[in-house]
Amino acid sequence: MSRTLFIADLHLCQEEPAITAGFLHFLAREAPHCNALYILGDLFEAWIGDDDPSPLHRQVADALRALPVPLFFIHGNRDFLLGKAYARASGMTLLTEEQVLTLYGHRVLILHGDTLCTDDAGYQRFRAKVHQRWLQRLFLALPLLIRKRIAARMRDGSKQANQHKSLAIMDVNAEAVNATLQRQQVTMMIHGHTHRPAIHRFVLNGQPVERAVLGAWHARGSMIQLDASGLSLIEFDF
Ligand code: LP5
Ligand code: MN
Numbered sequence: 001m002s003r004t005l006f007i008a009d010l011h012l013c014q015e016e017p018a019i020t021a022g023f024l025h026f027l028a029r030e031a032p033h034c035n036a037l038y039i040l041g042d043l044f045e046a047w048i049g050d051d052d053p054s055p056l057h058r059q060v061a062d063a064l065r066a067l068p069v070p071l072f073f074i075h076g077n078r079d080f081l082l083g084k085a086y087a088r089a090s091g092m093t094l095l096t097e098e099q100v101l102t103l104y105g106h107r108v109l110i111l112h113g114d115t116l117c118t119d120d121a122g123y124q125r126f127r128a129k130v131h132q133r134w135l136q137r138l139f140l141a142l143p144l145l146i147r148k149r150i151a152a153r154m155r156d157g158s159k160q161a162n163q164h165k166s167l168a169i170m171d172v173n174a175e176a177v178n179a180t181l182q183r184q185q186v187t188m189m190i191h192g193h194t195h196r197p198a199i200h201r202f203v204l205n206g207q208p209v210e211r212a213v214l215g216a217w218h219a220r221g222s223m224i225q226l227d228a229s230g231l232s233l234i235e236f237d238f
Contacts, residue, residue, distance in 0.1 A: 003227040004103050005034045006110065008076065008192025009216035013045035014056055019217050022238030026221055027063045030236075034225075035103075036069055039092070040192045040214065041076025041112035046155060048147040049140050050085040057086065064090040074099065076112045076193065077127065081136060100184055104228040109184045113191030113213070116172035116180065122161060123170075171196065177211060178204055188231070190214070190224055197222055199233050 012020050031037050044057075064071060073092040075082060087094045098111045117123060129135065139147060162170065171194050181189060181204060190212045197215030201208065212231045215222030225232045 002104065003034050003225050004036050004038065004101075005031065006038045006040055006190050006212075006214060006224040006226070007217075007222070008040035008112065008214040009042045009195060009222075011042055011045045011078065011216065012056060012060060014054070016045075018238065020056065020060070022217065022221055023060070024063050025238055026223075026236075027067055030223075032068055034069055036072065037067065038072045038074070038095075038110060040074050040110055040190065041114075042078045042192065042216075043073070043076070044079045044082070046151045047079035047081045048151050049081060049144065050083045050089075052144060061086065061090040064092060067091065072099075074110060074112055077114045077123075080131065081140065098180070098184065100186060103226055106188055106226065106230070107186045108188040108190060108226065109180065109186045110190045111180075113172065113193030116176045116191065117170060117193070118173040118176040119169045119171075120165065122165075170194070172211075181209060188212075190226075190231070192216075197233055197235070199231055 007026075010019060010023055012023065043060075071090070071092045072095050073082070073087060074095045074097060084094065095110075097115065098109060101108050101110060114123070114127065139150070142150075172191075177189070181187065187204070187207050187209045189210070192214040194213060195216040196213055198213050200211040200213070202211075203209065210231055212224050212233060214224055215233075215235060221236050221238060223234050223236070225234055
């Protein structure tokens with residue numbers, strides 16, 4: 001079937017077995033019937049290193065590796081430390097944070113979406129810090145238990161910070177979207193992160209543009225399908 005599928009923001013974790021089951025079902029029943037599957041970040045709730053012996057990680061890696069289609073991954077703000085070892089174990093090709101694809105006659109930019117949230121100055125400062133390679137190497141050299149505690153503190157800090165932020169600040173900034181589209185010379189974009197699923201259609205520099213946003217996985221799954229007819233945002237039961 002000539003279509004490419006995109007998912008993001010599953011936030012897989014031990015505490016949400018139903019979402020993991022839904023994902024395994026998606027991998028077995030839906031994902032094999034496409035030309036490629038792109039995972040646009042936040043596949044996991046938090047990632048503290050490829051050496052984490054979590055049974056969930058092994059289970060997901062085995063299911064991904066069994067997928068008979070090309071599989072690609074862009075890091076999210078929760079799993080930006082997912083490394084080459086896990087990618088190899090899962091059969092995923094790691095992509096850079098912005099990737100332009102040409103599919104079925106469409107040039108489309110894919111990214112996680114957190115970099116578009118430029119009104120959230122606190123987050124952009126945090127992101128710049130934790131994306132420093134020396135700090136990541138230092139963190140990954142710590143004992144796993146210490147890393148777990150730091151990640152838990154970061155999650156708590158984030159939840160607290162989010163309580164004092166307006167919803168608008170935590171959405172994409174329109175100028176950042178337009179600048180990114182122009183810089184990449186595309187009229188189609190797919191991203192996640194904001195958990196506000198929609199396909200936004202507007203005009204930029206006289207050209208029709210589409211910005212497709214993936215939904216997070218909670219009680220149902222969310223995917224975007226791209227084929228010759230264009231973009232479709234699809235929600236589905238597990
Ligand atoms: O993630 P979410 O949905 O809650 O909110 C995000 C932004 N928050 C984050 C932080 C992540 O949740 C942290 C996950 C860490 C897991 C991996 C650990 C790797 C460690 C690597 C070390 C090199 O991404 C949130 C945005 C929101 O999206 C919407 O876009 O607003 O941004 C923030 O909340 C940032 C805050 O403004 C400041 C960050 C608080 C963190 C405090 C850290 C203190 C603990 C340090 C211990 C040494
Ligand atoms: Mn995210």
